Amino acid sequence: MTDRPILNVWRAEHQYGTRKVLRGIDLALRPGEIYALLGPNGAGKSTLVGAICGRLKLSGGEIAINGEDPFTTASARASLGLVPQEIALYGHLTVRENLETFGRLAGVKGKALREAVQRALLLTRTVDRENVPVKHLSGGYKRRVNIGAAIMHRPALLILDEPTVGVDQDAREALDTVIRNLRDTGVSVLIVTHDLEQAGGLADRVGFLREGRKIMEGAPRALIEQAFGQEMEILVHLTLEPDSAGEILMAGEGLERQGRTSVWSKLDPGGYATAGRLDTRLRRAGLEPREIRVRQPSLQNLFALVADWSRAA
Amino acid sequence: MTFAMFRVMALELWRDRGALVMTFLLPPLVFLIFSAVFSGATGEDIKLKLAVADEARTVDSRRLLSALVTDADLRADDVASGDEVRRLVRAGRADAGLIIRADPGLETRPVLIVSDASRAVAAPLTMARVQQAMGRVMPDVLLARTLAETAPSFGGLTPRQQANAARTLDALAKAPPTGEARTGLFAREDIAGARKGGGTIAYYAGAVTILFALFSAMQGALSLIDERRSGVADRILAGAAGMGPVINGKFVFLLGQGLLQAIAIFATAQVIYQVPVLGHLPMWLVTTLLVAACAAGLAMAIVTFCKTREQAQMLSTFVILILAAVGGSMVPRFLMPPWLQTLGWGTPHAWAIEAYQAILWRDGGIGSVYMAWIVLGGVGAAGLVLAHLAARRIR
Numbered sequence: 001m002t003d004r005p006i007l008n009v010w011r012a013e014h015q016y017g018t019r020k021v022l023r024g025i026d027l028a029l030r031p032g033e034i035y036a037l038l039g040p041n042g043a044g045k046s047t048l049v050g051a052i053c054g055r056l057k058l059s060g061g062e063i064a065i066n067g068e069d070p071f072t073t074a075s076a077r078a079s080l081g082l083v084p085q086e087i088a089l090y091g092h093l094t095v096r097e098n099l100e101t102f103g104r105l106a107g108v109k110g111k112a113l114r115e116a117v118q119r120a121l122l123l124t125r126t127v128d129r130e131n132v133p134v135k136h137l138s139g140g141y142k143r144r145v146n147i148g149a150a151i152m153h154r155p156a157l158l159i160l161d162e163p164t165v166g167v168d169q170d171a172r173e174a175l176d177t178v179i180r181n182l183r184d185t186g187v188s189v190l191i192v193t194h195d196l197e198q199a200g201g202l203a204d205r206v207g208f209l210r211e212g213r214k215i216m217e218g219a220p221r222a223l224i225e226q227a228f229g230q231e232m233e234i235l236v237h238l239t240l241e242p243d244s245a246g247e248i249l250m251a252g253e254g255l256e257r258q259g260r261t262s263v264w265s266k267l268d269p270g271g272y273a274t275a276g277r278l279d280t281r282l283r284r285a286g287l288e289p290r291e292i293r294v295r296q297p298s299l300q301n302l303f304a305l306v307a308d309w310s311r312a313a
Numbered sequence: 314m315t316f317a318m319f320r321v322m323a324l325e326l327w328r329d330r331g332a333l334v335m336t337f338l339l340p341p342l343v344f345l346i347f348s349a350v351f352s353g354a355t356g357e358d359i360k361l362k363l364a365v366a367d368e369a370r371t372v373d374s375r376r377l378l379s380a381l382v383t384d385a386d387l388r389a390d391d392v393a394s395g396d397e398v399r400r401l402v403r404a405g406r407a408d409a410g411l412i413i414r415a416d417p418g419l420e421t422r423p424v425l426i427v428s429d430a431s432r433a434v435a436a437p438l439t440m441a442r443v444q445q446a447m448g449r450v451m452p453d454v455l456l457a458r459t460l461a462e463t464a465p466s467f468g469g470l471t472p473r474q475q476a477n478a479a480r481t482l483d484a485l486a487k488a489p490p491t492g493e494a495r496t497g498l499f500a501r502e503d504i505a506g507a508r509k510g511g512g513t514i515a516y517y518a519g520a521v522t523i524l525f526a527l528f529s530a531m532q533g534a535l536s537l538i539d540e541r542r543s544g545v546a547d548r549i550l551a552g553a554a555g556m557g558p559v560i561n562g563k564f565v566f567l568l569g570q571g572l573l574q575a576i577a578i579f580a581t582a583q584v585i586y587q588v589p590v591l592g593h594l595p596m597w598l599v600t601t602l603l604v605a606a607c608a609a610g611l612a613m614a615i616v617t618f619c620k621t622r623e624q625a626q627m628l629s630t631f632v633i634l635i636l637a638a639v640g641g642s643m644v645p646r647f648l649m650p651p652w653l654q655t656l657g658w659g660t661p662h663a664w665a666i667e668a669y670q671a672i673l674w675r676d677g678g679i680g681s682v683y684m685a686w687i688v689l690g691g692v693g694a695a696g697l698v699l700a701h702l703a704a705r706r707i708r
Contacts, residue, residue: 012633053547053551054549054551055547055550055551073557074553074554075553077551077552077553078552078553080551081551081552082547082548082551082552083548084544084545084547084548085544086542086543086544087543087544088543088544088545088547088548089323089543089545090321090325090545092324092325092328092329093321093325093328093457097324100317101320101321102318104316104317105314105318105552105554105558105559106552106553106554107314107552107553107554130488133328149548150548153552159551240406240417260521
């Protein structure tokens with residue numbers, strides 16, 4: 001991995017009318033690095049990606065891909081491949097025909113095109129489906145071909161917009177493998193996602209955007225350790241729904257319900273010892289825990305924490 | 314890159330067998346239906362449905378009734394009364410009604426035509442048919458009416474003349490002359506080798522060709538919106554080439570599609586109606602390529618200016634219907650009011666139809682179609698340029 005970034009974003013600012021959506025974002029992506037851009041809806045992720053793809057002119061700041069402005073320079077755009085959130089393929093065409101089409105549209109032809117198709121089939125692990133029309137593929141295969149179509153011209157920078165939408169766990173793991181394969185060939189990967197689990201397991205670095213600002217950036221494990229120190233996440237899965245007294249007890253123990261599920265959680269430096277004491281107290285109070293688990297905090301916890309900080313600020 | 318998009322469009326159509334069949338079988342089918350409908354409506358085969366009541370019940374009124382009921386150019390029904398005639402016309406079960414209310418030989422107006430304003434053309438056609446029937450089957454009555462109307466102008470007939478007239482009328486009543494009347498006002502000559510119905514057929518082959526070229530081009534161009542919706546356009550726009558090759562590829566495909574549709578339509582016209590396409594192949598081919606280019610350019614321009622499929626579908630439906638109606642793809646322009654005929658020249662349909670008729674019906678040369686070629690080619694080129702300009706806004 002060299003230190004010279006393939007993508008550089010300096011003080012990116014943009015506004016639609018009077019509404020500021022980017023407020024001075026910096027970002028640098030090195031060759032062979034996987035970077036996950038995280039943030040809630042309206043954080044400015046799509047606008048930033050649009051600017052990186054050369055599709056909108058920033059109100060302020062600069063973007064460079066291999067040192068060139070993607071808005072004004074076609075060769076800068078030729079260095080990137082975009083994998084849209086939608087399955088941006090032609091359904092009646094086979095996998096191979098789709099790859100050929102997007103290769104030709106990216107200016108690849110002749111022998112280079114044949115080689116690029118073969119390479120994309122191998123990297124995305126779709127060789128066994130090359131002659132199947134895309135409309136007959138499973139969701140996971142479609143996602144992989146969606147990536148394959150974006151790498152036909154060997155881009156130095158690959159941008160994936162929500163690559164795991166609508167795919168099951170197996171398909172997600174297969175996608176992660178494809179993305180790691182690409183990273184291993186030296187491609188820089190920028191993933192825009194809500195899938196914090198994928199980001200935590202895959203990305204070398206993550207960046208949190210909120211209200212047009214980058215509020216945190218770094219390696220996932222380092223950020224988690226920095227934010228939570230020795231704290232562990234304790235998850236309590238109750239068999240029965242607690243009554244109001246039970247809910248007061250759970251809150252008194254510092255447990256918070258996760259959404260509308262029957263799972264309650266808290267962060268605690270005591271880890272397994274705290275979990276054991278909690279189990280005893282809950283059973284004594286008549287609340288039957290089906291399962292109590294202890295695990296390292298995840299990006300999900302960090303994301304929630306960052307959101308709390310932001311709200312407090 | 315242009316070829317890549319052409320190939321995508323061709324493969325997508327080839328593999329969607331339903332769309333493929335509709336694209337190339339529907340146009341000749343619609344052409345056959347249109348030509349059958351309109352050659353019947355504007356040609357010589359109109360057979361009015363008449364309701365006829367004989368309230369006079371004289372010898373001559375019965376002769377007239379019998380002549381009308383047996384007339385092969387009419388579908389006349391003998392009904393019981395004038396009120397029944399009116400009821401049938403009001404109900405739309407007869408195009409017009411005829412009440413023979415006095416002896417046809419009398420000087421008064423013995424025949425009443427009952428017509429519905431929504432089928433106004435039926436009344437004069439009925440009059441003409443009755444005149445024809447009387448002239449053919451009961452010329453004695455017509456002559457008697459003429460004598461009665463004209464004799465006073467000459468101071469009346471002498472007894473000898475009256476006797477001669479009576480003999481003539483009697484002879485005519487017994488043996489009406491066959492063939493064309495020698496004293497008739499009109500003779501008729503059909504132009505252009507008198508290929509029966511061919512003019513109407515050539516007209517509708519052209520009319521359906523431009524109609525379907527535009528219709529199919531709109532459907533094909535709509536794929537541009539689908540590509541924006543599916544993210545394909547995002548993927549392409551993120552690259553170096555932009556939308557230019559996509560627009561060009563689609564244009565070339567739509568041009569080819571329009572050409573194949575025209576071949577299907579005119580091959581049908583040649584085989585079934587002997588419209589002489591093969592005899593005018595070079596001129597036909599140039600016209601057809603320009604018609605297809607015009608439709609492709611127009612469709613691309615309209616679709617690139619729309620942001621959603623719903624917008625594009627509404628606008629394209631509106632444009633297709635209005636241009637087809639005003640341009641003469643539905644009703645022949647010569648039947649339209651003069652101002653609408655003039656307005657029709659603002660549509661590519663009128664120029665396309667005119668060019669095909671000039672070539673296939675009037676055996677015209679380049680001098681008779683060059684203006685149509687300029688208009689059709691110009692609209693196609695302008696559409697393509699506009700599509701490219703509009704596509705630049707898509708970022």
